[in-house]
Amino acid sequence: MEEKLNQILTESLKEIANANDKTSLTEIKVKVLGKQGELTSILRGMRDVAPEDRPKFGALVNEAREKIESAILEKEEVFNKIELEKELAKSAVDITEPGINHEKGALHPTTRMFNKLIDICVAMGFKVVEGPEIETDYYNFEGLNIPKNHPSRDMQDTFFITENILLRSQTSSVQVRAMEKLAPPIKIISPGRVYRNDSDGTHSPVFHQLEGLVIDENVSMADLKAMLTSMMKKVFGEETTIRFRPSFFPFTEPSVEVDVSCPTCHGKGCKVCKGTGFLELLGAGVVNPKVLEMSGIDSKKYRGFAFGFGVDRFAMVYDGITDLRNMFKNDVRFLKQMK
Amino acid sequence: MKVTYGWIKDFVDIDLPPEELAQKLTNAGMEVEEIIYLNEHLHDVVVGKITKIEKHPNADKLQVCQVDIGDKNVQIITAATNIFEGAVVPVSLPGADLANGVKIEKSKLRGIDSEGMFCSGEELGIDENFFEGASVYGILILPKTFKIGQKIDEALGLDDVVFDVGITPNRPDCMSVVGLAREVCAVTGAKFKSPDLTYIELGEKASRQLQVELKSSKCSRYMASVIKNVKITRSPMKIRQRLFGVGIKLINTIVDLTNYVLVEMGQPLHAFDKKNIFGDKIVVRDANKGEKITVLNHNTYKLDSNDLVIADEEKAMVIAGVIGGTNSCIENDTKTVVIESAVFDLKSVRLTSKKIGVRTDSSARYSKGVYFGSAEQGIKRLLHLVTEYDLGDIYGGIIDKNNGAPKSRQIKSTAEEINDILGTNIKISDMSKILNDLGIKTEIENGALICDIPDYREDIENSYDLAEEVIRIYGYDVYDNGSVKEAYSGWKLTEGDLGEKTILERKIKNVLKHAGFFEAMNYSFIPPDAIEKLMITDNRKFMIKIANPIGEELSCMRTTLAHSMFSSLAYNFRVGNKSVKLFESGKTFHPNSLPLTELPLEKNKISLGAFDMSFAEFKACLENAISETSLKFNLVRSKECFLHPGISADVVDEKGEVYASFGQIHPTVAKNYDLPKNTMFAEIDLDKLLALPEKRFVVKPVPKFPIVDRDLAIIVKEEITNEDLIKAIKSACGKLFYEVKLFDVYRNASLGQGMKSMAYNIRLSDENKTMTDEEVTEVVGKILKALKFRYGASLR
Missing domain, CATH: 3.30.930.10 (Bira Bifunctional Protein; Domain 2)
Incomplete structure (x- = not known):
């Protein structure tokens, strides 16, 4: 079990690191953390663990989940930043166009x-x-x-x-x-x-x-x-x-x-x-x-x-x-x- | 005043380059405006003698001449026909640049070399008056006495330089060669050589030949001399050279001599043919009312008792100091002349000269003031020249009628006083030297300066005048690199004050500038027909007229700024400028009665004008400008005649006093000025705004509870105004009112005929609590009820 958990963790982190966009991140999230996700199913397999080992194993699983979640969040931030930059770039104006203004007059x-x-x-x-x-x-x-x-x-x-x-x-x-x-x-x-x-x-x-x-x-x-x-x-x-x-x-x-x-x-x-x-x-x-x-x-x-x-x-x-x-x-x- | 350098040198020994002397004179207040070289176009022209003339082998009309020009012979081809072997002629050589623009080069004419050109008088810039033969068609034939090879400018006496000096009105004495020579002495330190006034006279007395009676106070001295056997011919060469140099027309010996003395001594003289003086008696008297005289310009003038004439026992012969009559002038057969040298009152000569519109060298001189001693020096100088050139026989004694010489004047000053005025530390000995050099005899006595003021320096009356004499010669550069007194600084410690008017004017101008208006500036003059074009019927039609305007178009003082603004807008419209907005700040002039007997009322106004701008936009600009003041105003329909009666308003206070009128201009006026129909105009009375108290604010606390917005669109009849509705809304809201704003007006047939929809944003606020929906609905209900009750308004 522990081995499998480590494997999920390692693979998930790798996948997150390799993710190219927000969609793949969501997919990873579903695949690992979703109701049918890998981590969830491991938790479900908890009943096979000896009762005395359960707290320890539970802690391990939670640790793994936190790591994956924060990795996803971090990656999401990166994508947000890229998106914002794209957005900013798109909304740039021609700064050399004349200013729109109530035209000023002048004194003699x-x-x-x-x-x-x-x-x-x-x-x-x-x-x-x-x-x-x-x-x-x-x-x-x-x-x-x-x-x-x-x-x-x-x-x-x-x-x-x-x-x-x-x-x-x-x-x-x-x-x-x-x-x-x-x-x-x-x-x-x-x-x-x-x-x-x-x-x-x-x-x-x-x-x-x-x-x-x-x-x-x-x-x-x-x-x-x-x-x-x-x-x-x-x-x-x-x-x-x-x-x-x-x-x-x-x-x-x-x-x-x-x-x-x-x-x-x-x-x-x-x-x-x-x-x-x-x-x-x-x-x-x-x-x-x-x-x-x-x-x-x-x-x-x-x-x-x-x-x-x-x-x-x-x-x-x-x-x-x-x-x-x-x-x-x-x-x-x-x-x-x-x- | 034009003088030649050579002439000045008759009275001062100096040899400075002309430019250097000119600078010195300018620095001393005698501004040399121009230096003219009389020989500017005479270089490379010499006196030559034609030694041989042959026909040109290849041209019928040309001749080949051999010419002796002193140091060598030159060959010249000419088409001239008035030349002959032995003729002495002006020869222009390669490099010459003649007065008529011709430049001389070596050339070949039909295969034969020509090394120059013979000159006509015109090509040398001279005429018959100056030199006999100069206006003859063809080459100028010179007298045989001319030295072969001599430069032509020297031979003709034109190797001189003319200074054109601007003489200030306080120095009439410098309107003469002698006067300027005295200045030259002061600026160079050279000694003044007095003009020679000696002459030889006959034993027979002039007083036996002529009587003079002085009958007017407009003449303070009248001197006369009689000369018989006069030679009326061309003047001696030197006289002609000098007068030609300063641009005076040459006439004959006697007339030229009077002009010569006028330029040299500054004394106008007049010459009569004695045989035309009836009864051998000259009477100096005021003209009779209506007395007529025909003068040398061939016009006849009607005079009155303000004019002075020189008459004999039956007729006026001269308008004194101005112009001589045809009945007594010098003719070629004149045998005996009477020379007049007089001092006439400058005001009298000025007025007469101005009245009849005749200005002569004599009247110009008399108008600046001639002094007592000048008459005597002038006539003696003329007699000296008559003797020198042997032009006639002078009767003994000069007739001299006068009202007594003015008292000699002495001014006492001190170096300290002069230095106090100037803020300098000039030594008393330097002051005394300068004054003496200027001909002001000055002694130093116990540290004081005792100055004898010569009669030709009427301008010197006190220490300030002496201070000016000292500093202008000492040099104003003393303030840059000389010793200057430590400035007293008490006068610096004052409070400045911009003044209320400037402050308000600037505020308003600033608002208008930021609203896109450009400041215009127009003359204060408008044409008389502006009144019709503006359709003005009120008091503003009484405009002050200028007696001597530049033209009819600029002859009246404006009573409104409208004409100026419309003209400026029309100009901009005509040249295709778009969306023009202008303002002008200026005075209008309102007479109490016409013609003016007292100073008129002057009002400070500001006008605004624009085209391609809506009434609403224009109105906002005007209101923003007025809001710089404390004026609480209402708008009422304007009666301003040049505005559209339906699209214009007056800005009034609660008493109905009008502070400004504005709006679209009247269509007829737009047509009169070729302006677009949508032209806007406003005129603000700055003086009325200035009389208001300063703008102050009573600041209310910012609302503590939220403000509630409701928008209401209502349908009302056209004639109901925004102001009516707003008043009603305000009163319906009572204490809960915060703000109301019209944000849309909509007109459509579906609303019913003569109806419009007005949409308001109404803002409510309760200062004690947050308003509930029910409370708001209640207020809105009150508003609608009030609007319906008062104006038949319905909710849209």
């Missing part, structure tokens, strides 16, 4: 540049202040030391509504309003839309500016340079440098044009900067004391500096947009590229 490049610049300025401690787009002559010109019929008015072609009301040609108008309203120290930026009667391939009658104004007791041209350097690094990258060139604006004295090292070639010279390595991007200067006085700020005590730039142009440089007309055409084939 000018807005994106506005957001970037405003965030940088706010982090540097500037307050955002806005003002009307339709302005009086005073806030747009006279309060900025640009009297009527003065040659410096020639610098800007202005849209007029009446003799005294116009479309602001610069967001500096907001600075005059702010200086009247706020007491120093003042540190504001005025983002917004401005208008000039000039329309060709490189001029849009509507464009956007961001101007900044700082008024405090001890500020100087050196502070302006340091601040603009830091700001432009934040906009165009750490390697950015700026340089000042003398210029003229009626509301600043001294006045400078600010050249920013070309973000495309980093000053080496390329097509974007026409080989100069720099782009003329900002105007700036120390606030003319006459402008402070006109707005009721004591120019003996306080000094200020101001800067301003065209945001559309910044955006174009930043995004490599070459045709200004695209900025106001609203063609989704253009806008989609900024997604």
Whole structure:
């Protein structure tokens, strides 16, 4: 009997090991462990065993059954794993097919540049202040030391509504309003839309500016340079440098044009900067004391500096947009590229 | 402002390469925009003498010429007919690249070598005004005095370089050769050579020949000189070379000299033929109302008392500072001239020039401001040139009527103050040198800078102006590699503030971006007919008009963003873009009255536009955007004129205040803009949303007991709205209500005419216990009863 049991065990384990699929495993199970199975029939032959040997023999049979059962289970696990892998392989998708999605839109490049610049300025401690787009002559010109019929008015072609009301040609108008309203120290930026009667391939009658104004007791041209350097690094990258060139604006004295090292070639010279390595991007200067006085700020005590730039142009440089007309055409084939 | 390098050298001894000087000037704020070489197309062209002319053996119309070009002889084949043996002519040699684009090479013409070409005036880029014979058809025949073998640019005086300098409006004094020469001195350290103002005059007095009466405050100085026996001819070569170089038309000796002085000294002059001055008296006066004058451009202008004229006792002869009349101009037979050198009020000249639309070199100059001393220097310089070139006899004494010279100005500053403005540590001695080099006489007294401001520097009024003079010459590179003051950092320590408007605008834009909308940007201008196209009849039809628009299409300030959006959508539709969704954030402009007497109301709006999108989809996007705010809103049918009355709604609060209107656009408007019928539009009033309190939430506990779902499909009449049914369901559920959602609408003839089926998912929850089936069935029964009672609804 014992011999037969060992034989069944050995053979069963061998068969299990050799089984190729789940069906053959089931067959083995039935053949060995089933009601008519080999092991069951051995158990049935128990009555032929001497009573004193029965417990021992019973234990042997159970041991054999456990071994076979666990062997079957183990083998089943193997088959399950294989099946799962097959299933996974079958359900693979073409990962290169386009994603199905509610298609995202995009902000206008000018807005994106506005957001970037405003965030940088706010982090540097500037307050955002806005003002009307339709302005009086005073806030747009006279309060900025640009009297009527003065040659410096020639610098800007202005849209007029009446003799005294116009479309602001610069967001500096907001600075005059702010200086009247706020007491120093003042540190504001005025983002917004401005208008000039000039329309060709490189001029849009509507464009956007961001101007900044700082008024405090001890500020100087050196502070302006340091601040603009830091700001432009934040906009165009750490390697950015700026340089000042003398210029003229009626509301600043001294006045400078600010050249920013070309973000495309980093000053080496390329097509974007026409080989100069720099782009003329900002105007700036120390606030003319006459402008402070006109707005009721004591120019003996306080000094200020101001800067301003065209945001559309910044955006174009930043995004490599070459045709200004695209900025106001609203063609989704253009806008989609900024997604 | 164009000047030639050679001309500048009359007043400064320098010999820098033109590019280097240009860079220095640009760095000092005199931006050299262009450097033009007058001889760019004159290289490899020399003066030659034809020594022999023979007929070409193989061509009837060609001639073979032997030409002496100084160091050698060359053979040239030509078809020209105006040449002769002994003629002195310009000879272009191989390598020449002429003004008309012709490039010269050695060649063979009908078997015979030709080593160059004779040039016409046109091929050299010159005309009859500049050089006699230059416009003759054929070869330019040069005077026999020209040196054989000399380079043609030298021979013609065109070996010069022109700088085109951008002059900022604060520096009218630099709109002259002399002014720029002073800048050159400051940037190079060279010494300024003052222009020679000496001349020889007759014993007879000019005041016996002419009277001048100054009757207007628009003229602060009027000087006049009388010259007899004038020679009205072609100007001397040097005058012509200079004026040709800077692009001024050559006329005759006297007119050319006035132009020469204008460019050189920055003083406009005017020349009269004395015989046409009635009564030998010049009256400087305001024009009479309606007074007419015919001027050199052959137009006649009607003037008024805002305009200044130079008149005699019976007629206006010149519109002062702008343009001369035909009744007193210099003719070829003019014998005696009167030269005017005056200072006119810049505003008066600007206004008149603008009003009549005439811009001349003189008006351009006067419009920027001419200073008191300039009149005297200008007229004396002209008299000097008359003497130098022997062009006439000058009567003694210059007539000078004026309202008194302006007071000389002195400004006191300190190095400390200037350094404080600049944030630099520039030495006082450096400052003083720079200012002196610029012609600002500066002394250092007890550590202070005492500056005598010359009358031509009206722009310098205080220490800030002096600081600019110092730094632009000292060099802005001081901030990169020089000594800079430790920056005061107090101003850096401030709190930034984005502001409520920017914050809300960004939130809404972000929602729209993620809903698939692209941001558009349009001009704020729309055409007047937009009102008709949009069928607007309310106050928005009163648009603010721009007095000087780019064109009719861009002449009105928009009162709604609709026109801009429809135009952008139509453009996209036209070019075949599919499923376009756009939004725009911008202002609309609303006048209190027209014409404007005060600033208008400006409203911040956001518009949405789309085609290939259903009303329901569009509505969801709009609601999502508005849900960024605390607005509790209802929807009511919209009365917006450009929207479809049945497929549009207004977003209102409980008081009925409209925050937004949206929906499908009116079919007529769709037609007006060539847009598809299913175009959607919305306009949100950002300002009204901004006035709302911040969005806050009162959070309820999450239900402790399970939520029960029931789906109900009911049949109701078409006119019963979703909102009606939901309200009824909510109230029928009472405290047990958790959520309700419409998930299907079904229309079919089998439901009966004018009927629809509405399917709702209703969710119930009891906060105290798990609901039993009986309880749920009871609630559903209540709902059905309520719906039936109120709306005649039946279960489907």
